[in-house]
């Protein structure tokens with residue numbers, strides 16, 4: 001029934017919840033051991049291992065959820081073992097894998113909780129060493145852009161908020177979570193459109209522009225904070241009212257969202273895309289200062305970005 005997919009018991013984290021069926025086959029016949037929503041304790045996994053069980057069987061249809069769980073299981077190791085400037089890149093890789101799973105699967109409640117856990121890792125890392133924001137980046141394949149972009153926007157948004165005086169850890173986590181999920185609505189936009197080298201036609205552009213509303217819709221019942229949800233819905237608003245989806249003026253855009261917009265634009269400018277050569281840090285900041293600050297983006301948030309990267 002379950003095919004060949006397995007799930008190692010040693011990878012189960014104490015206190016975690018699995019969102020897929022887990023089977024054992026004690027006498028060659030599969031028995032459901034844990035249903036979605038099962039909460040684990042270390043005592044239980046220790047007992048299973050002591051009794052000689054090494055892995056559960058899972059149904060192939062749950063493979064994406066299993067993969068996401070296993071990726072997240074790496075986070076505590078990353079937290080413990082690496083100094084902040086190295087850890088921030090490991091978390092970035094993890095967040096990119098997480099985004100990739102999210103884009104190819106469903107946005108379940110467990111997935112959202114995973115995202116919040118990653119956002120917490122980002123905040124902890126930046127609070128320990130604000131300068132570690134300067135270590136993130138690096139080149140990657142074009143088709144990986146969308147996944148890494150979300151990770152980097154979460155990091156940049158958090159770093160800017162910190163330089164602007166936000167120092168409450170929970171507030172920063174809500175901001176980082178918004179950054180991580182800001183483009184989740186793009187999961188419904190074909191990758192060929194997202195990575196298209198030439199200009200988008202009208203239908204493609206409409207599909208592209210719908211992603212903030214789609215993302216907000218997808219996350220509506222996920223229990224995220226107001227800040228996170230506002231970042232998802234309004235990160236393409238511009239302070240002069242030329243943005244979308246609602247054409248808000250600056251006074252109608254939350255400061256956290258204005259910060260996320262700056263982080264989003266900075267990352268897009270400094271990334272190599274199929275239709276654009278990447279700008280250096282200096283070129284991107286120069287462009288934002290002269291072409292966008294005060295018209296499209298908040299000057300205060302822009303100064304926050306400059307301070308974060310100084």
Ligand SMILES: [Fe+2]
Nearest residue numbers: 182183235236
């Ligand atoms: Fe976006």
Ligand SMILES: [Fe+2]
Nearest residue numbers: 149182183264
């Ligand atoms: Fe974005």
